[in-house]
Structure formats: C-alpha cells, structure tokens
Amino acid sequence: MKLENRVAVVTGAAGGIGLAIARRYVAEGATVVIADLKAEAAQAAARELSAQGPGKAIGIAMDVASEEQVNDGIARTIKDYGRLDIAISNAGIQIVNAVENFSFADWKRMLAIHLDGAFLITKAAIPQMYKQNAGSLIYMGSVHSKLASPLKSAYVTAKHGLMGLARTIAKEAGPHGVRTNVICPGFVRTPLVDKQIPEQAKALGISEEQVIKKVMLGDTVDGEFTTVEDIAELALFFAAFPSNALTGQSVVASHGWFMN
Structure with a gap:
C-alpha cells in the first residue's frame, strides 16, 4: 500500500473530487481527515470509507476561510494521530458573472475559500511537517490556473494565485523536506x-x-x-512520490484542453 501509516487532511472532501481523493487514499492505507463545511456529510463519508478500509477516515467540520477552524482542525489531527503527512487544499465554490456585475462580496468570498483557504491550510500544516522533515502540500488548481475564460474573473484570479503560492512555499519549505504541487483539472x-x-x-x-x-x-x-477518479490518481501520485524531486510543479488533466 502506497500510503500506509500516512495521515492526510483533505478539505472539501464530503463529495466530488475531495471524496474521490479520500477514497483513493484510504484504499492505499492512509488515515484521512475529511474536512468539510458540511459536518454531517463529512462524517457519513468517513464512516463509509472506514468500512471499506484498509485505511480509515474521520469527518470534521471546517470552514477553510476561518483561521480558527483551520487551525483547530489541523491541531486536532496532529493531536489524535501524532503526525501530518499530506494536506490537500481542495475546497472550492464557483460564481459565474461578468466582471461589471460581479459583486465585491462575491469576489471576496471566492478568494477567501480558494486562496485564503490554501494559505491557512499551508500555514497550519507546515510546523508539523517541518518537525517531521517531510510532507506533501497539494493544491487543487484548475486549467484556469493556466488560462482564462469569460465570466470567471474571481475563480481565474484565485486559481492563478495558487500557482504562485505553491511555487513560493516550494522554495521556503524545500530545505525542510516539504514539497508542494498543484493539480489542474479540466x-x-x-x-x-x-x-x-x-x-x-x-x-x-x-x-x-x-x-x-x-x-x-x-x-x-x-x-x-475529466473524472474524479482521474484527479484522485494524480493526488495519489503527488502524495506517494518517493522523493522531493517533484516540487513546485503543476500537472494538467483535461483531455488535452490545455497542453503545456
């Protein structure tokens, strides 16, 4: 099993891509903390995955735009399991509107969830990863981390921002054995x-x-x-990579929509 004895936190994992990643990690022997705004859904997903094994999962409530909730969730994970090997910033929403009609409140909400959330997860996870001299931070970007589409000004801005965050943290955290990478789905x-x-x-x-x-x-x-299973395989690839050679990188899975 590729992730036996590893501990992972995946945000926004009560459904969709996050749940597929959690399922794949549990199948590879990991202990996965499913952190989601919807606590009951997170706990239900954790029960289902734990029953399937061979790893296990727990569900916790987490608003990734809340520094207190992120810090509490990461601290609880470390207290309960003694380590943190993988942290995935996956939680996200979408609001589609022309820029002249895009409310400032919606703009701030989009950036808070996608970009602030990634920063807060990173900031909370890094101290433990530094203690271990090992860790993998994975950000859920998008093809929109590479290009733009109409009606998605806030989303594109946030997803581009994740690239800069990942590259900067790769430079800062590399000497401590911590790597960062970005998954860019279509x-x-x-x-x-x-x-x-x-x-x-x-x-x-x-x-x-x-x-x-x-x-x-x-x-x-x-x-x-692209399927959720496709993205879960990429998340496993990044988490299980055997060295720190692969850091500060992004991989696009989009059926050729974007090629780099």
Whole structure:
C-alpha cells in the first residue's frame, strides 16, 4: 500500500473530487481527515470509507476561510494521530458573472475559500511537517490556473494565485523536506460544474447543450469530461512520490484542453 501509516487532511472532501481523493487514499492505507463545511456529510463519508478500509477516515467540520477552524482542525489531527503527512487544499465554490456585475462580496468570498483557504491550510500544516522533515502540500488548481475564460474573473484570479503560492512555499519549505504541487483539472462533472451549465447558458445566450459541447469540452481532444477518479490518481501520485524531486510543479488533466 502506497500510503500506509500516512495521515492526510483533505478539505472539501464530503463529495466530488475531495471524496474521490479520500477514497483513493484510504484504499492505499492512509488515515484521512475529511474536512468539510458540511459536518454531517463529512462524517457519513468517513464512516463509509472506514468500512471499506484498509485505511480509515474521520469527518470534521471546517470552514477553510476561518483561521480558527483551520487551525483547530489541523491541531486536532496532529493531536489524535501524532503526525501530518499530506494536506490537500481542495475546497472550492464557483460564481459565474461578468466582471461589471460581479459583486465585491462575491469576489471576496471566492478568494477567501480558494486562496485564503490554501494559505491557512499551508500555514497550519507546515510546523508539523517541518518537525517531521517531510510532507506533501497539494493544491487543487484548475486549467484556469493556466488560462482564462469569460465570466470567471474571481475563480481565474484565485486559481492563478495558487500557482504562485505553491511555487513560493516550494522554495521556503524545500530545505525542510516539504514539497508542494498543484493539480489542474479540466471540467470534471461534479455539482460545481453542473451548477455552471444553466448559469453560463443564460449569460452567453446559448443552450445548455452548447455550453457542454462548445464552452466546456470544445477544446478537448475527445469531447470527454475529466473524472474524479482521474484527479484522485494524480493526488495519489503527488502524495506517494518517493522523493522531493517533484516540487513546485503543476500537472494538467483535461483531455488535452490545455497542453503545456
């Protein structure tokens, strides 16, 4: 098992990509803390994954935009399990709007969850990882960490920001054995993406089918959505990589939508 005796915290893991990562990690023997705004959903997911084994999971409530809740969640993990090997900043939302109609409150909320949340998880996790002289910080970026799309000013800004954060922390934390990497998915068919389909159809004046075929998948090589399992495999790859050679990097999984 690739992650036996490892302890991981995954934010936004009660569903979608986060849950797929947690499931993959538990299958590889890890102890996974499912941190989510929805405490009951996190606990239900943890029970399900623990029953499947061979690793185990627990669910805790965490608002990643709250410094107190992030600090408490990381501290509880370290107290209960004595270590922290992997921290994944995955929690996110999407708000689609033209920049002239984008409220400042929505802008701040988007950056607080995506970018502030990643900073807070990093800041809380690093002291323990430094003590261990080992650790893997993984940020959930996006193809929008590499390029831009209309109606997504805050999301694109936040996802670009994660690249800068990961690269900076790679430089700071590298001497302490801690590495950072960014996963950049294309469109993954999750509730977050499903919510965008009617919103973009309305904003762009096209059908929902056109949003899927032209806006979301039009630049892929095969017209296919990326899957949560695809992203979970990348998260396992980063977490289980055998050395610190792979740090400060990003990997895109988008069916060829973006190639670098």
